[in-house]
Amino acid sequence: MTEGNFVDYVKMHVTSGKGGQGSTHLHREKYLAKGGPDGGDGGRGGHVILRGNSNLWTLIHLKFKRHIRAGHGGNGSSGRSTGADGEDMYVEVPLGTVVRDTETNEVLFEITKDGEEKIVAQGGKGGRGNWHFKSSTNQTPRYAQPGIPMEQKDITLELKLLADVGLVGFPNAGKSTLLSVITSAKPKIADYEFTTLKPNLGIVKHRDFQSFIMADIPGIIEGAAEGKGLGYYFLRHIERNSILLFLIPADAPDIKKQYDILLDELRRYNPEMLDKDRFIAISKSDMLDDELQAELKVELDNNLPIPYVFISSVAQQGLMELKDLLWQALNN
Template structure:
């Protein structure tokens, strides 16, 4: 998917339908000119509904869909006939999409499953016709209810990539190369920073036909939590991942410092991210001998497991997949 086609954040104006007005009407028949009230109820205004679609990976299809206005309900009619409901508008979104109100910032809906439907902005209720207000002491009510107004406001739709494992590392750490080797994904690979500008997803085939999803996320830099580099646009995608795989290149000048920067950026952005299972993979390790691997191991935090891998020679990749599978399927305490 090209960078221009990946849209993960849009602002739209939404207005659900107004309910139809209840009718004030009195039945008149050939033999009874005062047969009583028969004003029907107004129809409900159209809902605005979010629906999950696993075939979508981006909000691109909504980029120019800036005003979402649902149909109003029809007014009530005589003979106790209820007005037609306003037509609902269904907005299909990728899995992992959240909907927020612009003014309050409150999360109003979250789509996580294919086919899941959430009434995001309900339409206004239709008003009651005058036949609802007939009583023994008031058999000819001359009033009915207006329909309720629909809801309106500016809203945000924000996509957070759904993946089991998120690849975390500096630009040019080898994340895209690793993804291209262990999955069928074909991310852009080049020898310069910020080759990856959008998340790339791939399915990792494990033993016995099992699989899990891994995401190559745009590279992080120091200060990303404050918006530097790709900033929050990158970091928010990590929130959905069950486990984090830190990729530290073997040719890094300071392996511990590089990991500490990555770790601190996650902590500043959202401390809850640090509760996820973590694994460190030292990439490009085909250039290391046993002595250098031993020295690097002493630099890395002892509380987080680590492996040495090489995407070029495919060294350590089976062990990596086994460890990730173990992390994702460990028994819940």
């Protein structure tokens, strides 16, 4: 998936169908001048329904669909015939979609399962025909109920990626390079910060035809939880990841300090993120000779509270060890 095709935020206006009018028909046929009321009920208005689709990974198909309208219910007719129900409008969304009310910012619901259906705008109920209102004192009612009006709503769709492993790191830490090496994804790679402006997904192939999904999000900077940089906008994409893999380059001035800053940004954004399994990958370790790596290993063993592994995406070092570590954690 190219960067321009990844859409994870869409606003739209949804309108359900209005209910059909109940009929005021009075029964008439040959030799029966006054047969009494037989007006049928109006049909139900169509719903606007969101449905989960596991084959979708982005909201790009909804990017230019700003208005979604369901069909109106048909009016009742003679012979107590009920009007036709309005056509429901189904909107397919990827798994991990959060639906909010645009005006209040309230979360209405989330779609997390394939085929899961949620009504976002309820169709109006059809009005009752006049035969419902006949009585001993009113044998020929000439009125019926109108249908319930349609429902209109402004909604916002936000996609939270469903991935097994989420990559966390500062800009230019090598996240996109790692994703491009161990998956078939082709993220944009360059030697400057914020090369990645959109999240990327890749499928990591492991031993014995096994696989798991890895997500690369734009780099986090200090203050991201307050909206600095790009972090605040994309931090939601790692809320659903089972494992967080912190990527810190070997030439960082203080690896432990960088890890603490990243962890603190996640905590300030959502404290529940700290409940996830966490690992550290020391990237660009091909710059270290054996002696430097041994010294750094002693320092990290004393300071880092979680497992770590030295890797180099360019030199293809430590990648199988990293995949084994992640696969074991996912299956535990």
